[in-house]
Amino acid sequence: MKDLKHLIYFENLLQEANNELVQQAKAEGEHALGYTCYFVPETLLNLPGCFSSRLRAPNTGSIDVGTYYMSSKICSYTRSILERGIEGGYDYLDALLSSETCQMMHRGHEHFEILGLVKEKNPQFFMSMMDVPFSDEDFAVDHYEEQLRVHVLEPLHETYGIDISDKAIRAAIRDHNEISRVMTEIGDLRKAANPVITGYEFHVIQLVSQVCPHKRILPYLKQTLTELKRRKPDAQPWFRVRLVVTGSEIDDPAFTKLIEDCGAMVVADRYCYGSLPGREEIVVQPGQAPLDAIARHYLNFSMCPRFMGQDEMRGRKKYLADLVKEYKADGIIVASNKFCEYWSYERTIDTIVLNRDFGIPVCSIEKEYVNAASGQLRTRFQAFIESVEIKKIQEGARK
Numbered sequence: 214m215k216d217l218k219h220l221i222y223f224e225n226l227l228q229e230a231n232n233e234l235v236q237q238a239k240a241e242g243e244h245a246l247g248y249t250c251y252f253v254p255e256t257l258l259n260l261p262g263c264f265s266s267r268l269r270a271p272n273t274g275s276i277d278v279g280t281y282y283m284s285s286k287i288c289s290y291t292r293s294i295l296e297r298g299i300e301g302g303y304d305y306l307d308a309l310l311s312s313e314t315c316q317m318m319h320r321g322h323e324h325f326e327i328l329g330l331v332k333e334k335n336p337q338f339f340m341s342m343m344d345v346p347f348s349d350e351d352f353a354v355d356h357y358e359e360q361l362r363v364h365v366l367e368p369l370h371e372t373y374g375i376d377i378s379d380k381a382i383r384a385a386i387r388d389h390n391e392i393s394r395v396m397t398e399i400g401d402l403r404k405a406a407n408p409v410i411t412g413y414e415f416h417v418i419q420l421v422s423q424v425c426p427h428k429r430i431l432p433y434l435k436q437t438l439t440e441l442k443r444r445k446p447d448a449q450p451w452f453r454v455r456l457v458v459t460g461s462e463i464d465d466p467a468f469t470k471l472i473e474d475c476g477a478m479v480v481a482d483r484y485c486y487g488s489l490p491g492r493e494e495i496v497v498q499p500g501q502a503p504l505d506a507i508a509r510h511y512l513n514f515s516m517c518p519r520f521m522g523q524d525e526m527r528g529r530k531k532y533l534a535d536l537v538k539e540y541k542a543d544g545i546i547v548a549s550n551k552f553c554e555y556w557s558y559e560r561t562i563d564t565i566v567l568n569r570d571f572g573i574p575v576c577s578i579e580k581e582y583v584n585a586a587s588g589q590l591r592t593r594f595q596a597f598i599e600s601v602e603i604k605k606i607q608e609g610a611r612k
Contacts (some may be wrong), residue, residue: 214447217414218440219433223421228271229468230297230424231305238264238426244307244373249294249322249486252312254511255423256389256495257365260381262373264426266306267486269464270297272333273583282324283317284346288552289582290462291321298325304334307373309534311342314519341368347520349512354585358508366504382503386471390494392427395434396501400488402441403480404540412458414481419488452478454601457536459483459563460548461556468584472546475485476602479541483516483533483568484548490514518559533563544574544601548593551579574601 226232246258246340247266258265270293279296280287309331311322322340325331331338343364346353369375399418402410418437421430453476458469464486469479483489487520493514497506516529531543547563549556557579564577576597578590 214409214443216445217437218241220234220414220417223417224466226421226425226430227269227417229553230266230268230271230302230430232425234425234429235266235305237429239305243426244369244375245305246307246369247303247309248311249318250312250314251491251515251517252314252511253310253343253365254361254507254600255508256385257382258310259385259427260369260375260377261384262375264428265423266287267423268294268303269299269420269486270294270302270423270582271465271501273297282328283320286552286607287317287320288461288550289552290550291315291317293582294318295321296322298330299328301334304331306331307335307338308369309338309340311340312345313342314345314517317552317554324561328408337372339372341365346512347361347522349509349515354505354508357512358504361504361508373587382507383497385525386495386497386503386507388427392422392431392434393492393494394433395438396422396488396492399434400439400482400492403478405446405536407446407450408448408478411473412482413466413470413473415488416469416479416482418494419482420464420466420486422492424571450478451510452476454478454482454543454598454605455541455606456598456601457481457483457533457540457542457545458548459533459545459551460560461485461550462582463487463548468548471584471587471590472594475591475598477594477598480542481536481537489536490516518555521558529559530563530566530570533567534573537571537573543605544576544597546578546597547571548575548578550582574604 231336243468244263246263247268249268255265273293276292278295278299279292283292309325313319326340341364343360346356359398366377370377398416402408456477456479458479463484472479495506495510497503516532545567547560549560564575567573567575578593
């Protein structure tokens, strides 16, 4: 297929957190609000005068300093974020908003405060940590809404004078819905028998939609969508099997490229930095407060394994099985970062239940945040893809 016009530009934007578009927004007086977790609603971080910046640690090398402060038994994603913060990679931030959803990341963000990171460069920089409930019942929604008000909205208003009125929140919801519509339309192109987009390309596009100021990246996303609608696919599909990838923090497109270089196409991205869920539109019902709509949306659409009730766990397996059907996938790769508490349990259960109850082939891997063992992963992926391909051939012969 013909190369996408903006792909190289998108790839360059992912090389550092303080990318070109972030710098443009900062130069115009906008406030950069960093976050790592889905439960810090991206929507509220894009109030007028602000923009969200989901933190990554691209091109991570040694994380010895992060390990010194946190121990080697903490997931390498958290240590990498702390290491990059110590290096000054997030000095552009005006605030770091956190949620007590993962104790390891909670501890990492505590070290930002203990070490005084960013504060020296920006004396107004502040950190705020909210409590996220383990339920989406009404009482939990009320608690979450109050946490968002106390730990996100009020500090932004008091520190930077940000407008936190219902009118401003509705404007942020419109912004969220617009970028979500574009990303959903691009993502839906993966459902075709011979898609005009690769999983790697979508991964890159999804990430730039999270790490760049929305109003600055949106024109590029719209142009890319128009380009994809006109793009001609290869005469024959370049892949042998179609896979869903699920797991924890997968924010390196090279991981998706590694899978696709082995002969599979990643057709759905159900992981922490993915679009499923994450790019659904927020619906504000008549008479409903916009903050209530946001709180309900993020709790209701979440597929995070921190919700450990039996009904929620079964619902997540059903969601993955439905993705396999919707995207016509042949199997699932479940990837967790080493020492990730929630996803270690989830990966083990997924490996058993998805195959036993739904008949879906599963490849289960545990990896480091940095794909240093790419040779071992390649061998695993090649073997899995070959087994899925053989299964398809055998099923076709029986028909």
